[in-house]
Amino acid sequence: MFIETFLLLLALNSLSAGRVSQPEGRIIGGETIEIEQTPWQVSLLLKGVFQCGGSIYSADIIISAAHCFFDEFEGRHSDQEFQVRAGSALKDSNGSVVDVFAAKTHEHFRWPFNDIAIVRLSKPLEFTNKVMPIPLATTNPFPGTTAFVSGWGYFLNANDVSLSYPKHLQGLTLQIQWLESCGLVHPSLICAGVFGRSACNGDSGGPLVANKQLVGVVTGSLQPNCTSSSLYNSVPYFRDWILTTIASI
Numbered sequence: 001m002f003i004e005t006f007l008l009l010l011a012l013n014s015l016s017a018g019r020v021s022q023p024e025g026r027i028i029g030g031e032t033i034e035i036e037q038t039p040w041q042v043s044l045l046l047k048g049v050f051q052c053g054g055s056i057y058s059a060d061i062i063i064s065a066a067h068c069f070f071d072e073f074e075g076r077h078s079d080q081e082f083q084v085r086a087g088s089a090l091k092d093s094n095g096s097v098v099d100v101f102a103a104k105t106h107e108h109f110r111w112p113f114n115d116i117a118i119v120r121l122s123k124p125l126e127f128t129n130k131v132m133p134i135p136l137a138t139t140n141p142f143p144g145t146t147a148f149v150s151g152w153g154y155f156l157n158a159n160d161v162s163l164s165y166p167k168h169l170q171g172l173t174l175q176i177q178w179l180e181s182c183g184l185v186h187p188s189l190i191c192a193g194v195f196g197r198s199a200c201n202g203d204s205g206g207p208l209v210a211n212k213q214l215v216g217v218v219t220g221s222l223q224p225n226c227t228s229s230s231l232y233n234s235v236p237y238f239r240d241w242i243l244t245t246i247a248s249i
Contacts, residue, residue, distance in 0.1 A: 039128075040054065043152065045083040053152065053218065056206040062121065069082075096126070100119055105117045112222075138239065181228070
C-alpha cells in the first residue's frame with residue numbers, strides 16, 4: 001500500500017488516465033480508542049503486514065476498499081496473500097488472525113470511484129464484545145450528520161507537529177459534508193471531515209459509521225497531505241453490489 005505523500009498527487013493525475021492509484025491516509029485530530037468501541041473494525045494484512053482497515057459484515061464476510069488489493073504498478077495481489085486480524089485495537093498483535101479465502105474488488109474500480117471490495121474468510125469469526133458485525137446503511141447521511149471513523153492511519157503528534165503511524169487504533173468523530181467540500185461530486189461518494197479532523201489511506205478500507213450503521217468505506221483525499229475533508233465510497237450506493245457479491249464469492 002502506498003505510504004508516501006507524493007502518491008496522492010499521482011492519484012490526481014491518474015484520474016483522467018484511468019490508472020489505479022492509492023491515496024495516502026491518516027486520522028488527523030482523532031484519539032486512541034479500544035476495540036470494544038468499534039468491534040466491527042478489523043485490520044487487513046498483506047503477507048502478515050498491516051495493509052488496510054475493514055469492517056465485519058458477518059462471521060465470514062469483511063468489507064474493505066478495492067485499492068487495498070493492488071500494488072503501485074496496478075497489479076492485483078493474490079487473495080491468498082491476505083489475512084484479517086479481528087478483535088484487537090493493535091494492528092500487529094492480539095486478537096485472532098484468519099486467512100482470506102477469496103476477495104472481489106469492484107469490476108469498475110478506478111480510484112476514487114468504485115473503491116470497494118468484499119472479502120470472504122477461510123473460517124468464521126467468533127463473535128464477542130470485541131468482534132461484532134455492523135449492519136449496512138440504506139441511505140446516505142445528510143450533510144451535518146455526526147459520524148465516526150476509525151483506523152490505524154497517520155496521527156498528528158501534538159508535541160512536535162509530526163506525523164506517525166500508530167500501533168493502537170484511533171477514532172474520530174466528524175461531520176458529513178457536502179460533496180463540494182471534497183472537490184468531487186458523484187452519487188457513489190460521501191465527503192466527511194474538515195481541516196485538522198480527517199481520514200485518508202492509512203485508514204483506507206475502514207468504516208465510516210453513522211447511527212450505528214456502516215455508511216462509508218474510507219477511500220482517501222484529493223488534497224496532498226489530507227489537509228481537508230476526505231472521500232468515502234457510499235455503502236448505501238453499493239448496497240446491491242455488496243449483497244450480490246457476497247452471494248457469489
